[in-house]
Amino acid sequence: MAKLPKTEELLRINFQPPKTGWQETPVDFKPGTWLYAGKAESLETVGLANPRQWSPEDEDWKLPENWKEIILEGLRERLGKFRSLQLFMDTCVRCGACADKCHFYLGSGDPKNMPVLRAELLRSVYRKDFTTAGKIFGKFAGARELTPAVLKEWFYYFFQCTECRRCSVFCPYGIDTAEITMIGRELLNLVGLNIDWVVTPVANCYKKGNHLGIQPHGLVDSFEMLTDDIADITGVQLDLSFNRKGAEVLFVPPSGDVFADPGTHSLMGQLMLMHEVGLDYTLSTYASEGGNFGLFTSHEMMKRLNSKIYAEAKRLGVKWILGGECGHMWRVINQYMDTMNGPADFLEVPVSAITGTRFEHAKSTKMIHITEFTADLIQNNKIKLDPSRNNKHVVTYHDSCNPARAMGLLEEPRYILKNVCNNFYEMPEETIREKTFCCGGGAGLGADENMEMRMRGGLPRANAVKYVHEKHGVNMLSCVCAIDRAVLPPLMHYWVPDVNVCGVHELVGNALVMKGEKEREESLRFEPIGTEEDNDV
Amino acid sequence: MEQAALDLKSLLTDNKDTLLTKWFHLVLETYPKETARHFGNQKSQFANPIGHNIFEGLDEIYDELSQYANEDRIFKALDRILRITAVQDLSPSKAVSFLFLLKRVVREGLAEELREGKCLQELLDFEDKVDQSILLAFNIYLECRETIYKMRLHEVKTRCDILERINQYNN
Ligand code: SF4
Ligand code: SF4
Numbered sequence: 001m002a003k004l005p006k007t008e009e010l011l012r013i014n015f016q017p018p019k020t021g022w023q024e025t026p027v028d029f030k031p032g033t034w035l036y037a038g039k040a041e042s043l044e045t046v047g048l049a050n051p052r053q054w055s056p057e058d059e060d061w062k063l064p065e066n067w068k069e070i071i072l073e074g075l076r077e078r079l080g081k082f083r084s085l086q087l088f089m090d091t092c093v094r095c096g097a098c099a100d101k102c103h104f105y106l107g108s109g110d111p112k113n114m115p116v117l118r119a120e121l122l123r124s125v126y127r128k129d130f131t132t133a134g135k136i137f138g139k140f141a142g143a144r145e146l147t148p149a150v151l152k153e154w155f156y157y158f159f160q161c162t163e164c165r166r167c168s169v170f171c172p173y174g175i176d177t178a179e180i181t182m183i184g185r186e187l188l189n190l191v192g193l194n195i196d197w198v199v200t201p202v203a204n205c206y207k208k209g210n211h212l213g214i215q216p217h218g219l220v221d222s223f224e225m226l227t228d229d230i231a232d233i234t235g236v237q238l239d240l241s242f243n244r245k246g247a248e249v250l251f252v253p254p255s256g257d258v259f260a261d262p263g264t265h266s267l268m269g270q271l272m273l274m275h276e277v278g279l280d281y282t283l284s285t286y287a288s289e290g291g292n293f294g295l296f297t298s299h300e301m302m303k304r305l306n307s308k309i310y311a312e313a314k315r316l317g318v319k320w321i322l323g324g325e326c327g328h329m330w331r332v333i334n335q336y337m338d339t340m341n342g343p344a345d346f347l348e349v350p351v352s353a354i355t356g357t358r359f360e361h362a363k364s365t366k367m368i369h370i371t372e373f374t375a376d377l378i379q380n381n382k383i384k385l386d387p388s389r390n391n392k393h394v395v396t397y398h399d400s401c402n403p404a405r406a407m408g409l410l411e412e413p414r415y416i417l418k419n420v421c422n423n424f425y426e427m428p429e430e431t432i433r434e435k436t437f438c439c440g441g442g443a444g445l446g447a448d449e450n451m452e453m454r455m456r457g458g459l460p461r462a463n464a465v466k467y468v469h470e471k472h473g474v475n476m477l478s479c480v481c482a483i484d485r486a487v488l489p490p491l492m493h494y495w496v497p498d499v500n501v502c503g504v505h506e507l508v509g510n511a512l513v514m515k516g517e518k519e520r521e522e523s524l525r526f527e528p529i530g531t532e533e534d535n536d537v
Numbered sequence: 538m539e540q541a542a543l544d545l546k547s548l549l550t551d552n553k554d555t556l557l558t559k560w561f562h563l564v565l566e567t568y569p570k571e572t573a574r575h576f577g578n579q580k581s582q583f584a585n586p587i588g589h590n591i592f593e594g595l596d597e598i599y600d601e602l603s604q605y606a607n608e609d610r611i612f613k614a615l616d617r618i619l620r621i622t623a624v625q626d627l628s629p630s631k632a633v634s635f636l637f638l639l640k641r642v643v644r645e646g647l648a649e650e651l652r653e654g655k656c657l658q659e660l661l662d663f664e665d666k667v668d669q670s671i672l673l674a675f676n677i678y679l680e681c682r683e684t685i686y687k688m689r690l691h692e693v694k695t696r697c698d699i700l701e702r703i704n705q706y707n708n
Contacts, residue, residue, distance in 0.1 A: 030626065033626075100585070105572075106585065106586060107586070108626070109568040212700075218703055222702075260695065428583050430581070430583050451688060451689050451692075452685060459587070459621070463589075464583055490692070493688060494620070495620065
């Protein structure tokens, strides 16, 4: 006992809990929480300002000398152009309803990730230069000078917002912080501040028609790899057509699904379905990208990239457009396309040739989502399904932010899922549908260098998946967004390792009974098909 | 007069609510003030995943260390918290510091009872268990960080493979 310290000594030890003062300190660009700067050549390709080599870690960001005027002038111009921006700048009453609704705040605890404070980054500068109170009372009126430090903070936090709009659902005034972020990023772009994960896909898309910069013959080869796989699995050979004039429908999937698993499996399912019902469609090697990273850059860039789809539809003389399983694409289409590049008078209101259903809600954009098309087929009994082929999957559905909140696409994917698999469970109500939690990697934030931040932002989503995994044994997280299919697998790997990720149409493809198919032994992943028990035998 | 419980195990059980709450709030002090308030107040596990998981994790660790010390369960409970702290803006030492705080909470919270010195050996045994769990925590923390880097590597590799394929086509 002699060596033991006395009780009093033990009791005297005072352990101060660690404190972090991250809200007081200027932004610290720690690895894992920010994104690489846009490559100069990509900026040049699309004519964005100030192409140069730089890194957010650098002290000197090599801004143009008159950067401040450029930004303030840019803000002035946009306040005049977008009435919503003026309203959002003036109306926030700081009620705090949005404060704890952002997944980045919930997963990081960083107060500047509260939507109200994110908006305040821009609002404080607006007050200083555009309101009388701010001009006179300065910081007492919540106004502050635009300095390089503030600009760095903008960059850090506007690229820490996935523009998911969850916060706007809870704001009594409908203030949409995503739109504030969009304007914030647009202003940053005026002085050459953007991220490579956005600007290089933009440049590729502008030049070659898709994010990865795949040229037409490469695209055709890639699709053929998918049809080869389909033939191996089903015994059915699909004939694809590219750039075929006079087809009834132009099909535009996100290009990520052509190349990366598990998106490829989902795209296979869509191709199989369209083949099975005999849809007269064609693919374009020019408008070969459903995604539109212009949305994460500026209104002008979004318009430029989006216009390709209508241009191709016009050139090919199709009647209407069918879009693949993409997320933010639908925000662009539903919210901006018609205003920016419409009216598409040369197209017709989409009518399914198989069921005769007229998709009235798309009468101005002339474009519908593949899940709308498929749900309609199922409802009209036009396809044969064997849901037991998906029996080993216990499925839940992640509402991708944009289809859910910008388009209201809530029922169709669920309706499909309930028809193509036997085990489907919803995540808790406050984490799905309009209130869905973001994957944490949208709006260009899905780069590997941002992994730590992605894990923070994705925590609320993963936490809900974990709940249904533990409660119902869920092992498959389905979604209708290519970004989700890229960023949810690592998110699951970190937080809920036993859960896989798939597109809704991968499950459709598994369940679809095709004319002339051989007995299916493998799923679209080349895994043995059937129940968990069957597989154990 | 009846004597109050004097063995540490009973003391820890009888005072669990107070000690656990104190521990939880101390742990949350690693966050900025307004966040600590948010994370500490909310009840819903979905609206407040960090607060909820930290609380539940601490609760499990508290029970295990004071009562049963089942290694599997301690591991799971530690993992629940460290998986979060490993991706917060914290240094490694801060990420595992919540366990040190338990010692402080117990020493201070039971100061009166412990002053009599009767439970000293028990206290030391308890603190040994805490120390062991700290070692375990370091392993878990590191494993989480490694997972992050492996995932990064995997993404880079996948991207390289895709680009290689595209290059073949483009040539
Ligand atoms: S739009 Fe989404 S990411 Fe951005 S502040 Fe709102 S909740 Fe957060
Ligand atoms: S909910 Fe709306 S009004 Fe309230 S603080 Fe947030 S943005 Fe402002």
